[in-house]
Amino acid sequence: MSKGRVHKPKNLLMILMLSPYLLLLFFFGVLPLIMAIFNVPSKSPSNPNGGWHVFKIVLKDFRLVPAMWHVLGFMALFVPLMILFVVAMSLMLDVNSAPWKKWVRLAYIVPACVSGSVAVLLWYVLLEPTLSPFKAVMKWFGIKQATQIWQTSNLTYILVFMAFFALAGQWILIQFGSLQSISTEVLEAARVDGCTQFQLATKIKLPLIRKYVIYMGVLVFAGGLQIFVEPQLLNSSVYHGIAQQWSFDQLSYSLAFDNGNFGEASALSLMLLVPSLIGALLVIFKTDMFEDVNFKSPKKLAKEAKKREVAAA
Amino acid sequence: MSIDFEKQTQVAAETPRKKRRKVGIGHYAVNGWLIFWAIFSVIPMLWLILAPSKTDRQVTYKNPLSFASFHGYVQAWKNLQSFNSGVLAHWALNSITYTAAIVVFASVTASLAGFVISASRIRFKKAFLISTLIMMLVPPVALVIPLFIEMNRVNLVDNPLSVILISSLYPFGAFLSYIYYSNTIPPEIYESARLDGCSDFGLYTKIAFPLSHPLLALLAFFAFVGNWGNYFMPYIMLPSPEHYTLPVGLGALFFSTPAINPGNGATSVPILKPEIALAGILVAVPVMIVFLISQKRLIRGMLAGSIKE
Numbered sequence: 205m206s207k208g209r210v211h212k213p214k215n216l217l218m219i220l221m222l223s224p225y226l227l228l229l230f231f232f233g234v235l236p237l238i239m240a241i242f243n244v245p246s247k248s249p250s251n252p253n254g255g256w257h258v259f260k261i262v263l264k265d266f267r268l269v270p271a272m273w274h275v276l277g278f279m280a281l282f283v284p285l286m287i288l289f290v291v292a293m294s295l296m297l298d299v300n301s302a303p304w305k306k307w308v309r310l311a312y313i314v315p316a317c318v319s320g321s322v323a324v325l326l327w328y329v330l331l332e333p334t335l336s337p338f339k340a341v342m343k344w345f346g347i348k349q350a351t352q353i354w355q356t357s358n359l360t361y362i363l364v365f366m367a368f369f370a371l372a373g374q375w376i377l378i379q380f381g382s383l384q385s386i387s388t389e390v391l392e393a394a395r396v397d398g399c400t401q402f403q404l405a406t407k408i409k410l411p412l413i414r415k416y417v418i419y420m421g422v423l424v425f426a427g428g429l430q431i432f433v434e435p436q437l438l439n440s441s442v443y444h445g446i447a448q449q450w451s452f453d454q455l456s457y458s459l460a461f462d463n464g465n466f467g468e469a470s471a472l473s474l475m476l477l478v479p480s481l482i483g484a485l486l487v488i489f490k491t492d493m494f495e496d497v498n499f500k501s502p503k504k505l506a507k508e509a510k511k512r513e514v515a516a517a
Numbered sequence: 518m519s520i521d522f523e524k525q526t527q528v529a530a531e532t533p534r535k536k537r538r539k540v541g542i543g544h545y546a547v548n549g550w551l552i553f554w555a556i557f558s559v560i561p562m563l564w565l566i567l568a569p570s571k572t573d574r575q576v577t578y579k580n581p582l583s584f585a586s587f588h589g590y591v592q593a594w595k596n597l598q599s600f601n602s603g604v605l606a607h608w609a610l611n612s613i614t615y616t617a618a619i620v621v622f623a624s625v626t627a628s629l630a631g632f633v634i635s636a637s638r639i640r641f642k643k644a645f646l647i648s649t650l651i652m653m654l655v656p657p658v659a660l661v662i663p664l665f666i667e668m669n670r671v672n673l674v675d676n677p678l679s680v681i682l683i684s685s686l687y688p689f690g691a692f693l694s695y696i697y698y699s700n701t702i703p704p705e706i707y708e709s710a711r712l713d714g715c716s717d718f719g720l721y722t723k724i725a726f727p728l729s730h731p732l733l734a735l736l737a738f739f740a741f742v743g744n745w746g747n748y749f750m751p752y753i754m755l756p757s758p759e760h761y762t763l764p765v766g767l768g769a770l771f772f773s774t775p776a777i778n779p780g781n782g783a784t785s786v787p788i789l790k791p792e793i794a795l796a797g798i799l800v801a802v803p804v805m806i807v808f809l810i811s812q813k814r815l816i817r818g819m820l821a822g823s824i825k826e
Contacts, residue, residue: 218639299544320749441778484650
């Protein structure tokens with residue numbers, strides 16, 4: 205009893221210190237999900253009597269299938285391109301440590317500063333034959349007018365390049381950082397055994413950074429699925445109508461803010477959340493990315509410590 | 518043994534040299550490609566920085582990567598200032614205020630949370646860590662519509678508090694803090710401080726906080742980079758122009774001026790390509806400076822302590 209009395213106020217202070225974060229986690233992580241679930245069966249013009257069959261209504265929406273093809277096409281190009289390019293570049297950077305590579309790494313981080321509206325501005329310029337710093341290259345390819353590039357049919361490729369250009373650099377540096385964690389003894393031993401640089405990269409380094417590559421893959425996949433800002437800005441501000449409800453998130457936004465149909469918008473948001481959640485759970489429980497995180501409860505830890513003590517005795 | 522060792526070191530010393538000779542062309546090709554990609558990475562930013570030095574006509578007809586004059590920046594700034602009675606300065610101030618509030622609130626709450634989880638024996642540690650990791654891996658965009666519904670219920674839509682509060686949830690920061698405190702402060706230190714009569718709050722203020730400067734710098738860095746250029750959340754939550762941030766304001770300049778789309782019609786003051794580029798610089802350059810200064814922090818942070826230093 206007395207122990208309990210001593211511990212309670214101590215834990216209370218700890219819980220008080222934790223509470224600002226816990227409140228944020230509850231109000232902006234958990235509660236919106238609960239509210240979205242409750243919002244799904246609400247009455248709307250497309251679902252006048254309300255009810256959970258709104259999921260079916262969303263699935264039958266004529267804009268969903270085109271959005272799905274757009275996003276799937278985008279992901280099919282973007283995710284493998286990112287993974288292959290980033291891994292190849294970081295392995296190339298890691299071949300030797302010349303002093304000039306420091307400047308190269310600095311340059312790679314620059315595109316990461318450009319996101320959202322600035323990214324749209326820059327890509328408008330890059331792909332506009334009269335303005336582009338690459339106008340000579342475009343001329344060589346016979347591109348004289350922006351309309352030759354800015355078409356709905358080309359949008360997948362344009363958005364892949366936009367997302368790839370913005371994200372590749374910072375991921376190259378992150379994977380390069382993970383390569384730096386490989387012990388020099390391991391690499392030296394492989395070299396002594398006659399490993400070529402290519403064998404060293406593919407047979408030693410790559411398997412050792414596998415978990416970081418998976419981590420990147422999941423984050424890139426989850427982020428790509430939720431593409432919104434670039435097609436939305438292009439559609440509303442630069443080339444009107446080029447990307448009308450092009451992605452899932454744009455459709456969800458349009459359902460909520462153009463049609464005022466928050467039931468359908470919530471249903472679509474929840475459906476999109478599922479793959480991201482599965483990805484997150486896979487990384488947490490099926491990879492060793494967070495192996496150092498101690499998920500065990502204090503009780504279990506105490507039991508294990510006791511067992512160890514007994515075994516040692 | 519000593520002969521073997523000598524042979525081995527000789528082989529080790531010679532092998533890279535031999536390999537280098539063999540893969541000479543490949544080596545140059547790899548280095549050439551690395552340099553090419555570095556140049557390609559910098560060119561768009563270079564255009565952005567140089568464009569306001571020119572007039573709108575020069576932007577089209579002069580070399581895209583040429584510099585015209587410093588007067589161009591002054592003129593573009595003046596034109597931007599006179600757009601809608603200096604609304605751009607107001608957007609810049611909004612960006613600074615919201616981001617500063619988010620950086621402080623998010624860093625403090627995340628640091629406290631990480632400390633509590635590493636130093637205490639509270640029961641819901643597992644649930645806390647799993648929910649934090651889930652929140653960390655789920656992209657924030659996924660929750661925007663549910664968050665809008667919630668904010669609408671409590672009448673916080675079009676109130677900057679909505680963006681500040683939502684963005685202050687910083688699961689990545691909490692996780693980073695947990696890893697940092699677990700790796701830097703052994704539990705024995707807390708135990709002995711407790712025996713000396715230190716309260717739990719004292720453990721944070723007297724032991725953890727003085728050792729937290731590198732962590733707090735890291736937390737502030739990621740909170741700044743993630744929120745300064747954020748477009749989606751303020752765009753959805755703050756529809757009134759007086760609450761816009763710089764990135765949302767830049768988007769508004771796209772569709773309210775003829776700078777990018779001549780079909781939008783003329784404005785009373787010339788907001789053309791140099792002015793738009795200068796507005797873009799205001800959004801991108803602060804992040805670039807922070808990035809360039811702290812690229813090592815980015816790498817360590819993104820791997821969230823899973824690499825042992």
